[in-house]
Amino acid sequence: MKKKSGTSMYDDEMLNTILAVFEEIVNILKENQNNDSLFYDSANVKRLLNISDSTLFRIRKSQDIPYVKIGRKIFYPKSFFINTLKK
Known part of the structure; x- marks a missing residue:
């Protein structure tokens, strides 16, 4: 795929904005992985027990x-x- 020569400043700004949004999304997803939910669903309980x-x-x-x-x-x-499991 050939790259266009002479990309405009608007294209560069748009690319930087998109990259910043993706970086923010990745950071939010990483934070959510660390925060455990307060509940298990049925599949989790069946697997646990x-x-x-x-x-x-x-x-x-x-x-x-x-x-x-x-x-x-x-x-x-x-x-x-x-x-219960601590007891």
Whole structure:
């Protein structure tokens, strides 16, 4: 691919602006990776406890595990697992 000779100052400014925006996006994504969420979803809990869908359903229905349902998705507080596994 040939590069045009004589790029305008506007093109250089636009490129610098785009690069700055991408750099900001990358920094935000890196910060979000370090911040753990406060909840696990069902897939995380099943993987953590090595259980099936039906087992998680039974545990949830027996009220042995706290959960929050938002729409059709179920979330489990991370603090419950941290405190339970410490004991």
